Amino acid sequence: MKKKNNFIISRLKGGVYAVKGAFLLLKTEPSVQVQAIIAICMIFAGCYFNISKEEWILQTLAIGLVMSLEGANTAIEEIADFIHPDFHQKIGLIKDFAAGAVFFAALVAVIIGILIYYPYIVNINL
Numbered sequence: 001m002k003k004k005n006n007f008i009i010s011r012l013k014g015g016v017y018a019v020k021g022a023f024l025l026l027k028t029e030p031s032v033q034v035q036a037i038i039a040i041c042m043i044f045a046g047c048y049f050n051i052s053k054e055e056w057i058l059q060t061l062a063i064g065l066v067m068s069l070e071g072a073n074t075a076i077e078e079i080a081d082f083i084h085p086d087f088h089q090k091i092g093l094i095k096d097f098a099a100g101a102v103f104f105a106a107l108v109a110v111i112i113g114i115l116i117y118y119p120y121i122v123n124i125n126l
C-alpha cells in the first residue's frame, strides 16, 4: 500500500513540475509566447467560422504538436548552452536539428490551417 501511495505521490509531483515547466515556457520564452498567441488567434478563428468537431480536433492536435516541439526545442537549446556555452559546430548542428523538428511541425500546422479555413474564407459573404 505504501509503495502504491509513493507511486501516486511521485506521479502527482511529476504533474506539478510539468505544469510549472509549461508556465515557465509561456512566461520566459518568446518563441513559445508567439506560438501561444497564434494558438489563441486560431481558437478565435475556429469560433468565428464555427468549424466542425473534426476540424477542432485537427486544429487542437496541430497547436499541441507545435507548442510541444517548441518547448522541447527550448529545452535542447538550454542543454546545449549549458554543456557547451562556447561556439562549436556540433552545438550548432544540434540546435539546427531541433529547430528543424519545429519547422516540420509548423509546416504541417500551416497546411492543416489552410485545409480547414480556405473553404470558409472563399465562401465568406461580405
Ligand SMILES: Nc1ncnc2c1ncn2[C@@H]1O[C@H](COP(=O)(O)OP(=O)(O)OP(=O)(O)O)[C@@H](O)[C@H]1O
Residues within 6 Å of the ligand: 031, 077, 084, 085, 086, 087, 088, 089, 090, 091, 092, 093, 095, 096, 099
Ligand atoms: N554555441 C553555438 N555553436 C555553434 N552554433 C551556434 C551556437 N549557438 C547557436 N548557434 C547557431 O545559431 C542558431 C541560433 O541559435 P540560438 O541559440 O540563438 O537559437 P534561436 O533559434 O535563435 O533561439 P530562440 O528559439 O530562443 O530564438 C543555431 O540554430 C545554430 O545554427
